Amino acid sequence: METDPFSEASRTLSGKRGLVVGIANDQSIAYGCARAFRVLGAELALTYYNDKAKPHVEPLAKELGATIFEPLNVLEEGQLEAVFKVIEARWGGLDFVLHSIAFAPKEDLHGRVVDCSRDGFLTAMNVSCHSFIRMAKLAEPLMTRGGTLFTMSYFGAERVVANYNMMGPVKAALEATARYLAAELGPKGIRVHAISPGPLKTRAASGLSHFDDLLNEAAATAPTRSLVGIEDVGIATAYLATDAARLITGNTVYIDGGYHIMG
Numbered sequence: 001m002e003t004d005p006f007s008e009a010s011r012t013l014s015g016k017r018g019l020v021v022g023i024a025n026d027q028s029i030a031y032g033c034a035r036a037f038r039v040l041g042a043e044l045a046l047t048y049y050n051d052k053a054k055p056h057v058e059p060l061a062k063e064l065g066a067t068i069f070e071p072l073n074v075l076e077e078g079q080l081e082a083v084f085k086v087i088e089a090r091w092g093g094l095d096f097v098l099h100s101i102a103f104a105p106k107e108d109l110h111g112r113v114v115d116c117s118r119d120g121f122l123t124a125m126n127v128s129c130h131s132f133i134r135m136a137k138l139a140e141p142l143m144t145r146g147g148t149l150f151t152m153s154y155f156g157a158e159r160v161v162a163n164y165n166m167m168g169p170v171k172a173a174l175e176a177t178a179r180y181l182a183a184e185l186g187p188k189g190i191r192v193h194a195i196s197p198g199p200l201k202t203r204a205a206s207g208l209s210h211f212d213d214l215l216n217e218a219a220a221t222a223p224t225r226s227l228v229g230i231e232d233v234g235i236a237t238a239y240l241a242t243d244a245a246r247l248i249t250g251n252t253v254y255i256d257g258g259y260h261i262m263g
Contacts, residue, residue: 005243005244005246009243010242010243010244011040011239011242011243011244012040012041012242013037013040013041013042013095013096013238013241013242014040014041014042015041016041016042016043016095016096016241017042017043017044017045017087017091017093017094017095018037018042018043018044018045018094018095018096018097018098018241019044019045019046019047019068019083019087019094019096019097019098019135019139020033020034020037020044020045020046020047020098020100021047021072021097021098021099021100021101021135022047022098022099022100022101022152023046023047023048023057023060023061023100024049024053024056024057025056025057025060026060027201027230028100028230029100029152029197029200029230029233029234030098030100030152031060031230032229032230032231032232032233032234033098033100033150033230033233033234033237033238034046034060034064034098034234035064035231035234036231036234036235036237036238037096037098037234037238037241038064038065039238040238040241040242042095042096042238042241043065043067043091044064044065044066044067044068045066045067045068045069045070045083045086045087045091046060046061046064046066046068046069046070047069047070047071047072047083048061048069048070048071048072049071049072049073050071050073051071054071067090068086068087068090068091070082070083070086074101074126074127074131074134075123075126075127080131080134080135080138081138084138084139084142087142088142091142092142093142093143093144093145094139094142094143094147095143095145095146095147095148095241096147096148096149096150096241097135097136097139097147097148097149097150098150098151098152098237099131099132099135099149099150099151099152100150100151100152101127101128101131102124102127102128102152102167102170102171103123103124103127103128104120104123104124104128104166104167104170105117105119105120105123105124107120108120108121108124108166109124109165109166109167110165111165111166112165113165113166113168113169116165116166120166121166121170124166124167124170125170125173128167128170128171128174129170129173129174129177132149132151132174132177132178132181133177133181135149136149136181136185136192139190140185140188140190143188143189143190145189146188146189146190146191146246147189147190147191148190148191148192148193148240148241148245149178149181149185149190149191149192149193150192150193150194150195150237150240150241151174151177151178151193151194151195152194152195152196152197153171153174153175153178153194153195153196153252154167154171154196154197155196155198155254155256155259155260156168156171157171157172157174157175157196157252158172158175158252158260161214162213162214163211163214174194175194175196175252178192178193178194178250178252179192179250182249182250183250186249186250189246191240191245191246191248191249191250192249192250193237193240193248193249193250193251193252193253194251194252194253195233195236195237195252195253195255196252196253196254196255196256196260197228197232197233197255197256198218198222198227198228198254198255198256198257198259199211199214199215199218199227199228200227200228200229200230200233201215215227218256218257218259221259221262222256222257222258222259222262223257223258223259223261223262224257224258225257226257227257228255228256228257232255233255236253236255237253237255240253
């Protein structure tokens with residue numbers, strides 16, 4: 001029986017369980033999304049990158065009432081599979097996954113695309129794109145009542161953005177991946193979205209050259225004349241995980257004050 005999109009229950013995440021990957025601190029986009037998921041009633045599983053990162057993420061996991069808290073470095077053999085085994089053992093199912101991780105070696109990220117190394121490009125693709133495919137594959141059998149998969153992109157996937165460099169092609173591949181996954185998993189009721197926030201002051205973004213210039217340009221150019229916050233990204237993403245959004249899939253969803261429509 002389909003949920004009535006006008007019912008109150010369809011607009012919450014009560015009774016749903018989701019995995020959030022990519023929280024580094026309280027400025028992370030993933031944290032903004034996790035807060036919104038929790039406010040709408042979801043139960044959460046969170047991951048942390050390594051032992052050095054754990055003390056920064058664990059207090060946030062406790063604040064959010066996360067019932068699963070596991071280490072995850074997608075380059076470490078077996079760690080991703082281990083996370084999903086814990087989820088299967090404890091929950092038996094899964095309703096949504098947020099993939100909010102990306103990486104490129106600094107020497108490749110700060111140079112021209114034409115100069116990037118093969119190993120650097122493959123590493124960036126592995127962490128930033130292929131890991132999303134791996135998560136989708138592991139989530140699919142757990143989403144027996146349907147679900148939603150999210151990944152984080154950026155406008156540099158569509159247009160050339162100064163100093164975004166190699167991550168542009170990588171994020172373009174990620175957005176295409178989201179569309180293909182949406183087509184393949186849609187018959188099982190699994191929706192897939194690439195979320196494209198405007199520029200945000202996050203630790204990951206600090207690795208980009210001249211990032212403050214990008215922030216200033218976005219604030220001056222966006223129709224709303226304002227920068228997006230992690231809370232804005234979070235609540236919009238959380239809505240897409242609800243049953244009220246059950247027929248929305250395969251999109252790149254811009255949460256950027258309209259910045260992407262400007263020339």
